[in-house]
Amino acid sequence: MSMDTVKTKKITLRTADKEEFEVDEAIAMEFGTVKSFLLENPESEDPIPLPNVSSKCLSTIIEYFTSHLAFRGSSSEEDEAKAYNEQFVKAQDNESIKELILAANYLDIKDMLDELTQAAADRLKNKSVEYARRFFGVENDFSPEEEAALREEHKWAFEGVDPDED
């Protein structure tokens, strides 16, 4: 989204923990939900409540977009964005990734959501079943018989045979 004129209009966002953030309209418009609201209520001056987003999350997201908007339109935008995203994702712990996914989903920020779900997928690679359960806070709800079958499946997937004993 390119800006034709420099706007200094500020939008106030109120998070779940009742903190208020004043952000440039440019950044607020990156959030699909906020953008829709603003388009329908251009005159509204009240803070926009975001009951599904914590202040920690929102400040991280604002930081993300402040940086992104800084190199938007530049000739090396793609490379800069890529490099920034790598560092950004690396700096988030597993809990933050999950929280950000939920926040980005709620705020309807497609590109950021894509980055985050990819980051979650990358963090699951080459990890065990137990790790995946811990990461997502998921419980094992298989029956003992199913567990036995799963162990077989798992063994097969990890089977490495060296039959060179001639």
Added chain:
Amino acid sequence: MAIKCIARLRSRRVVQDQPEGSDQATVGDGSCPWANLPQELMREVLLRIEDSGSSWPQRRNVVVCAGVCRSWRLIIKQIVQIPQLSGKLTFPISVKQPGPKDHLLKCFIKRNRSTQTYYLYLGLTNALTDEGKFLLAARKCTRPTCTDYIISLRAEDMSKGSSAYVGKLRSNFLGTKFTIFDGQPPHPGVKMTKSRSSRLPNLKQVSPRVPFCNYPVAHILYELNMLGSRGPRRMQCDMDTIPASSIRPGGAAPTQTEFSLSNMDLFSSIPIFSSKSASMENFLSGPLSGQKDGALVLRNKSPRWHEQLQCWCLNFHGRVTVASVKNFQLVASPENGPAGPEHEKIILQFGKVGKDLFTMDYRYPISAFQAFAICLSSFDTKIACE
């Protein structure tokens, strides 16, 4: 007023932002309040895992995720396509499912002569052999009147009672006729006339495997050709569980979806069964003849005599490099009907590439298990040529 507007916006959202029926703040046992990602988001993550793990060993990650919990397994099973469509092998059941329709899946077999064991691998590169992904193992068991090759999902476990048992190949005394047995009923719900169990596992119950049941699913026959032992032998494979119509446009081959070990079946995607073929019961008692849509019959392509090289030649497209009587290519035989382009396609190709090393390339409508068993018969048959 602002709050009302946001609420209205939220109701328009396609993606649910709260776990169904639960308040995200009520998980009071200390675990993360964000624990339950909504299905849509979880699916996004799992889709990316499936996408980035298209080859082995990365494909292990898909299997790991399918073992995390029921809802993940359901999502993964919906995402992962059968080999016929994707050309990828993912779960153990993949070795029982038909190969890709439009190309040959390249595999290789390693033989260990001292233990009489054979190992089937999926090739990971275009090289004739490489590190490979282990698929199946087979061990030869010689008996007084016949020979059995036990086929298993685990190399170290070849016992018939094992949960890794897939099936076996049995040869007659002369080594001219072979039967492929499947340790699982070809299709749930089909009555088997020669089964030792009186009741087939009900899909909805926890059904322990009945390991001592074997269902004949194919017959292989070796014969000398007109030139006797001076010419290449003739092979015929009657694939009793695959209808001949499967290779025609719009045809389908039966596809198992899970090993019937437990109520895993509950969570598998809807089984894709051929409903276009004649009743499968007809296929289960032996080779067919004279049926309108009979069983698929595979025959080996006849090699040509090369006068200058003084040998029988087949074009293996670089996948077979050592001459051997064991080498073969199988195509679908038109049997009683007219031959069409579908009878030109090579369905199974097998041949030697080194000491105790062989390539095996197969495609729809046969599975890796069936292909492997047919190749094993080529090792065993006593029909040879000089």
